[in-house]
Amino acid sequence: MMKANLQxxxxxTLLAVLVAATAVLAWMRRSEPxxxxxxxxxxxxxxxxxxxxxxxxDHVQGELVNGKGEHVPVDAPGVELFxxxxxxxxxxxxxEAVTVTAEDGFSAQLTGEELRxxxxxxxxxxxxxxxxxxxxxxxxxxxxxxxxSVVLS
Amino acid sequence: MNHLRMRRLVFCALCCDLGLFAKRLIAxxxxxxxxxxxxxxxxxxxxxxLFLVLAAALLQRxxxxxxxxxxxSALAVSLGMVGSMGVLSPLGYLLPGLVIDAVxxxxxxxxxxxxxxxxxxxxxxxxxxxxxxxxxxxxxRGVVLALYLTVSLLSGALCGLLxxxxxxxxxxxxxxxxxxxxxxxx
Numbered sequence: 001m002m003k004a005n006l007q008x009x010x011x012x013t014l015l016a017v018l019v020a021a022t023a024v025l026a027w028m029r030r031s032e033p034x035x036x037x038x039x040x041x042x043x044x045x046x047x048x049x050x051x052x053x054x055x056x057x058d059h060v061q062g063e064l065v066n067g068k069g070e071h072v073p074v075d076a077p078g079v080e081l082f083x084x085x086x087x088x089x090x091x092x093x094x095x096e097a098v099t100v101t102a103e104d105g106f107s108a109q110l111t112g113e114e115l116r117x118x119x120x121x122x123x124x125x126x127x128x129x130x131x132x133x134x135x136x137x138x139x140x141x142x143x144x145x146x147x148x149s150v151v152l153s
Numbered sequence: 154m155n156h157l158r159m160r161r162l163v164f165c166a167l168c169c170d171l172g173l174f175a176k177r178l179i180a181x182x183x184x185x186x187x188x189x190x191x192x193x194x195x196x197x198x199x200x201x202x203l204f205l206v207l208a209a210a211l212l213q214r215x216x217x218x219x220x221x222x223x224x225x226s227a228l229a230v231s232l233g234m235v236g237s238m239g240v241l242s243p244l245g246y247l248l249p250g251l252v253i254d255a256v257x258x259x260x261x262x263x264x265x266x267x268x269x270x271x272x273x274x275x276x277x278x279x280x281x282x283x284x285x286x287x288x289x290x291x292x293x294r295g296v297v298l299a300l301y302l303t304v305s306l307l308s309g310a311l312c313g314l315l316x317x318x319x320x321x322x323x324x325x326x327x328x329x330x331x332x333x334x335x336x337x338x339x
Contacts, residue, residue: 007269011314018307025300026190068233104191105297106290139239141290 039123039130041088043095043152048088050150052123052130055079055087060124060133066140074133078124081132081150082115090152092116099151100132100144108132108142123147164327165208165217169224172204173234192301193291199279199308202249203316206275209257210320211327218257218278222250238289245285249278268317275313279305 039050057077064072082092098110114134115121122133132144176197183196205225209218226243229235235242253274260270283305287293293301 004267007267011268011272011310015307015310018303018310021303022300022307025296025303028296029191029300068235104188104193105293105301106193107292109292139235141239 039147040149041085041090041152042149043090048090050084050088052079052084052125053128055084057125058083060122062119062133062135064133064135064140064143065138072140074124076124076126076131076133078122078131078133080119081110081121081123084123085115085150085152095152097153099153100142100147101149101151102144103146103148106144108134108144110134110142160327161212165212165221166224168204168208169221169228172201172221173225173228175204176201187304190300190304192297192304193293194286195279195283195301195305196308198249198282198286199275199305199312202253202275202278202282202309203312203319205250206253206257206271206278206313206316207319207323209253210271210274210316211323213257213261215258216254218250218253219247220250222246238286241289244289245282248285249282252281253278268314271317271320272310272313275316276306276309279309279312 039052041048041050056079058079060074060076060078062074064074066072081098085092085095092112092115095112095115097112098115099107100110101107110121120135122135124131124133126145129145130147132142132147134142137143179200180197183194183200186196187194205218205221208221223243223246226246229242229246238245256274256277257270260266260273280302283302287298287301291301
């Protein structure tokens with residue numbers, strides 16, 4: 001049986017290592033730049049900054065179904081994702097997949113077909129925060145708040 | 154059903170409910186930390202697993218944590234508390250339960266007693282929950298995934314320590330909860 005003192009030392013060492021690792025990783029995470037009011041769009045080696053607030057806003061209206069099956073109304077200014085990409089001279093017809101990532105690391109995947117479907121995939125502005133809105137999902141799993149990057153493939 | 158068995162079941166049911174709702178109760182506080190670190194969670198789950206670890210360590214029955222996790226997932230599904238995992242949410246309960254049982258079983262087999270096995274069970278259970286959530290929902294990679302897992306480990310360790318302290322206090326008041334061959338926690 002392991003002695004109590006040895007066990008306490010092991011626990012304290014483990015906690016110290018974990019605290020140090022958390023601090024280092026948190027510092028690395030904080031030093032990653034988050035562009036304000038802009039979304040980074042990446043396709044292969046090329047990248048653009050999408051100024052969402054400066055695009056001509058449309059009206060995002062509809063209903064999302066959350067994990068509990070409740071219908072949540074959406075009514076906010078925004079722009080369809082494929083139209084936003086077109087402002088960067090990206091042809092949505094050539095996109096096969098899209099990964100949208102939030103500030104907290106949460107991400108959602110979209111197919112090229114979904115991207116090109118009219119009035120399905122939007123980037124809305126809620127409380128000055130870019131939000132990915134995908135209509136038609138059964139559990140709002142792809143409702144991404146605080147979007148900072150869009151990766152195309 | 155004898156009196157002892159009834160006491161065990163009532164205690165397990167209480168821990169199931171506490172585990173299920175504790176996460177929501179402390180969410181406003183944990184969100185302060187996770188928002189600051191820009192990760193999607195990891196602290197609340199460690200706290201909710203504390204109750205599973207507590208019951209499993211106190212009863213010392215193989216499969217106790219998995220059984221409680223199954224009850225929790227059934228309750229969560231029936232109450233519509235499935236979150237963004239949808240129909241896969243039972244996995245988010247069962248896998249940590251399995252890990253907790255495995256760690257406590259390994260601790261008993263190797264004769265490891267005291268704080269360490271309880272703390273390890275909570276830590277690894279939290280990481281199992283984090284990895285399951287990441288595979289099903291978050292899809293995190295790189296530094297953010299490493300930070301998410303480290304925060305899960307750290308909060309699991311702290312909650313595990315809390316569980317082991319509670320265990321020391323509860324064990325004398327719940328005499329007879331262990332199996333005959335079970336060893337009192339010291």
